[in-house]
Amino acid sequence: MTAASGQRAMNLPVAEFQPTAENQPATGIVTAFSATETAAMDAALEAALRGPRGANPLVGAVVVDANGRQLVTGFHRGAGTAHAEADAIAQAAAAGIDLRGSTMVVTLEPCNHCGRTGPCAQAIISAGITDVIYAVDDPHDPAAGGAATLRGAGIRVRSGLAAGEALELNRHWFQAVAAKRPFVTLHIAQTLDSRIAAEDGTSQWISCPESLADNHGLRGRIDAILVGTQTVLVDNPRLTARDASGTPAGHQPLRAVMGLRDIPADAAVRGEDGRVLHLPTRDPREALSQLYTAGIRHLMVEGGSRILSAFLTAGLVDELIVYLAPTLLGSGTPALNGLGISTLAEAQQWEWDQADGGSVRSLGRDLRLHLRPQHTESLEPQPLRAGAEPAMGGY
Numbered sequence: 023m024t025a026a027s028g029q030r031a032m033n034l035p036v037a038e039f040q041p042t043a044e045n046q047p048a049t050g051i052v053t054a055f056s057a058t059e060t061a062a063m064d065a066a067l068e069a070a071l072r073g074p075r076g077a078n079p080l081v082g083a084v085v086v087d088a089n090g091r092q093l094v095t096g097f098h099r100g101a102g103t104a105h106a107e108a109d110a111i112a113q114a115a116a117a118g119i120d121l122r123g124s125t126m127v128v129t130l131e132p133c134n135h136c137g138r139t140g141p142c143a144q145a146i147i148s149a150g151i152t153d154v155i156y157a158v159d160d161p162h163d164p165a166a167g168g169a170a171t172l173r174g175a176g177i178r179v180r181s182g183l184a185a186g187e188a189l190e191l192n193r194h195w196f197q198a199v200a201a202k203r204p205f206v207t208l209h210i211a212q213t214l215d216s217r218i219a220a221e222d223g224t225s226q227w228i229s230c231p232e233s234l235a236d237n238h239g240l241r242g243r244i245d246a247i248l249v250g251t252q253t254v255l256v257d258n259p260r261l262t263a264r265d266a267s268g269t270p271a272g273h274q275p276l277r278a279v280m281g282l283r284d285i286p287a288d289a290a291v292r293g294e295d296g297r298v299l300h301l302p303t304r305d306p307r308e309a310l311s312q313l314y315t316a317g318i319r320h321l322m323v324e325g326g327s328r329i330l331s332a333f334l335t336a337g338l339v340d341e342l343i344v345y346l347a348p349t350l351l352g353s354g355t356p357a358l359n360g361l362g363i364s365t366l367a368e369a370q371q372w373e374w375d376q377a378d379g380g381s382v383r384s385l386g387r388d389l390r391l392h393l394r395p396q397h398t399e400s401l402e403p404q405p406l407r408a409g410a411e412p413a414m415g416g417y
């Protein structure tokens with residue numbers, strides 16, 4: 023993924039672009055960018071990938087001086103933390119770097135709202151930055167409008183550089199925002215042979231302590247965690263975020279249970295804080311709609327098998343995290359119990375997600391696999407058997 027390819031797509035080679043009265047529209051929307059700006063956008067896109075997926079998009083920001091030197095690089099570390107622009111500006115302040123007269127290159131339109139971290143547009147204005155280049159508009163209602171605020175303050179604002187790459191970077195986040203549903207992370211803690219519980223229902227623990235710690239870290243960042251009623255009945259889970267000693271994390275997710283049966287009165291998931299929500303439905307869309315109405319923007323679906331399968335079948339998963347233990351059971355509850363697929367051509371295709379530490383990580387004795395749905399809807403169909411060429415060795 024490079025911003026340079028986005029530039030080529032616009033059919034305006036940097037070297038040939040000469041600003042003139044004709045190609046500088048009065049609107050302030052300019053259609054080409056310098057090599058320095060393009061390189062800064064590439065670096066911003068790369069930095070964005072260091073953040074975690076979730077309620078907020080991945081965003082990177084690079085500030086360049088008048089000579090094209092990259093001064094600071096910021097990125098967003100997830101909901102509730104500094105935005106990429108604020109991160110870059112804070113780094114500059116800490117290092118004593120004067121940003122007056124510089125250009126900020128950022129992968130998403132700077133926000134305009136006073137959320138948990140303050141508006142980036144104001145921080146940019148206060149830092150004395152005079153030029154802003156961003157890739158794509160922020161579609162998120164409360165955050166949109168940053169470009170207009172910046173222009174109103176006399177800052178030269180341009181957009182569209184590497185727009186394709188920036189959209190691709192957060193493809194599923196954009197889709198979730200447009201659909202007004204939470205961003206959905208699916209969690210599977212499974213054996214090598216894809217079992218999430220043994221024949222007798224026991225499953226604690228398949229994952230090693232390091233994987234469990236990672237999962238609890240995730241629980242501490244999401245808005246809500248969801249399981250099916252059967253998991254509540256079999257496991258009686260707490261679904262809280264805790265450290266290895268059992269101490270609760272500062273932020274706790276809402277606990278959601280999906281299914282028609284009631285949650286038993288003495289279920290641990292009820293907890294003491296009352297932050298449990300029964301979703302009396304078997305329709306994942308309906309569950310997401312109810313959660314969105316309750317203010318949930320990032321949901322982790324933990325299981326079990328039928329719930330995981332229902333969300334995957336509905337195409338409502340944006341991120342997949344699999345903790346793979348080097349363990350065999352040979353029987354027991356399979357991770358998935360059917361996705362409505364009967365032939366290979368209908369298989370769901372996933373791609374490795376490089377964000378947030380990469381697509382494959384070793385956690386203790388386990389592997390942590392990180393994936394997202396593949397962009398293309400389907401692969402090229404295989405030729406029908408009758409018309410197929412005979413295989414010439416290999417597969």
Ligand SMILES: NC(=O)C1=CN([C@@H]2O[C@H](COP(=O)(O)OP(=O)(O)OC[C@H]3O[C@@H](n4cnc5c(N)ncnc54)[C@H](OP(=O)(O)O)[C@@H]3O)[C@@H](O)[C@H]2O)C=CC1
Nearest residue numbers: 211218219250252253281282283304325326327328329332
């Ligand atoms: N290793 C891991 O990562 C995890 C393992 N587990 C294990 O998974 C096992 C439970 O899995 P499983 O039996 O599949 O149960 P689930 O937890 O997936 O719950 C299934 C129940 O959810 C309700 N439900 C809601 N929507 C749907 C839907 N679309 N399709 C089907 N059912 C729906 C139904 O209950 P209702 O009648 O109320 O509508 C159904 O009986 C347990 O042994 C548990 O230990 C669980 C979570 C994680």
Ligand SMILES: Nc1c(N[C@@H]2O[C@H](COP(=O)(O)O)[C@@H](O)[C@H]2O)[nH]c(=O)[nH]c1=O
Nearest residue numbers: 211225227228229257259260261262324
């Ligand atoms: N067995 C299993 C998991 N199981 C999940 O954790 C739930 C228990 O949560 P709690 O009561 O809060 O500790 C359980 O019901 C199921 O959703 N998770 C994992 O990361 N690895 C594992 O091996």
